[in-house]
Amino acid sequence: MLPSTDTISAIATPPGEGGIGIVRISGARAFEIARKLFTPLPAEIQSHRIYVGTLLDPDTGEHIDRALLLAFRAPRSYTGEDVVEFSCHGGMVLLRRVLKLTLQHGARLAQPGEFTLRAFLNGRLDLAQAEAVADLVRARTETAQRLAMRQHEGELSRAIHAIRDELVGILALVEAYLDFSDDLGEMDYDHLSEQIQQMIARCQSLLATARYGRLTREGAMVVIAGRPNVGKSSLMNALLGEERAIVTDIPGTTRDVIRESIQIHGIPVQLWDTAGLRETEDVVERFGVERTHRSLRDADLILFLLSAPEGFTEEDKQLLASVPPERTLLVWNKCDLMPEEALANLAQQVPSPALAVSALTGWNLHRLVDAIGERLLGSDWLTPEGAVVTSERHQIALQGAIESLQQALHSAQTALPAELISVDLRGALDAIGLITGETVTEDIVERIFSDFCIGK
């Protein structure tokens, strides 16, 4: 995929009023366009300089704005091309006029993500680093933002390159046997198998970070479920720290699903309060119950609420059977109504460990929050050290690499010819290369960058 040669332009700041607004131009004609629209400028525009002046319409001479011009000469710019940024006052009419002038004088409107695409195509960023730009912009929590920055700075890319380099070494050795088997004698299959096994382990440990990466980036869906009146809406409010869901002592009051966002250990969590799960004749409530079942199917974690004073009822038992146990956390609510010595007996009533809380008094809610974090991220829910796989695309690529490596391992263990092993090792290399973009195809690249916003 070759970089395009035309000059692109876009408003890089969000729509609406702001202190400043930026119009960005990239490409061979950027400086020429700047010279037409901005005055004064010296005979030679210096790279990495800021000029103060006036933006004007060259056809009428009308002054459009007092502005700053930032100049970056290729290849020392974001895109690797000549780049000019106009920092204007942040008004939409004004910025649109400036953009229009750049288009009238030699630029074309940039596609979403096209600046970053050019940075990738010109080798300023690899694909994983470029993807992280979109993650930086979109991050909804500090943890997600930090993770995006680490990826942008190349943490994941370095881990991928290290794996690639070693794979290339192994491949070179195997292919040497293709060309010089007469001189080299018999291949050391045991040693080769060991090396491949190590590569599989490294890919697997990187893959193990994918869940953390996905949850941090995309967030998790946590659904509060249980029969009517056990305190689902109260728990939702207590976790949110505000009165969002309607709490009443009439069973079946929450007739639809209510969603709110909170943060748990840096993960953006969407908390769902649901209609109580029960058979009902009421049409509206039944609709809510159906939606509840749908939300249970998609949930990353289900908080299954039980009422401590009532104990584990037959109805609870039946409802619990309809939710997937591996995604369910049992919670005893209303523990404030229980004498302390009775709390110990709660554990014996239920099939799996349950946490005791009170949505009313807030008792033990901090432990519930920790338990949610732990269940979502696994036991090592603290930030993993080192590279983290953040997208499904990376995950699929790593899985592909592992599959090819397992094929190669099988071939090595059964002492198959070097040709066969080399094919699988190449397959693994190609799969790994998808992450940083060495082996990526044009349509994948297009898909990735079409997700960006205009001007990025």
Ligand SMILES: Nc1nc2c(ncn2[C@@H]2O[C@H](COP(=O)(O)OP(=O)(O)O)[C@@H](O)[C@H]2O)c(=O)[nH]1
């Ligand atoms: N004592 C006590 N009452 C609670 C607690 N949680 C909820 N309740 C009460 O139980 C009733 C039903 O609560 P609600 O949140 O509407 O239950 P939902 O139907 O499961 O959403 C209300 O009267 C709440 O005040 C709790 O932890 N302790």
Ligand SMILES: [Mg+2]
């Ligand atoms: Mg409710």
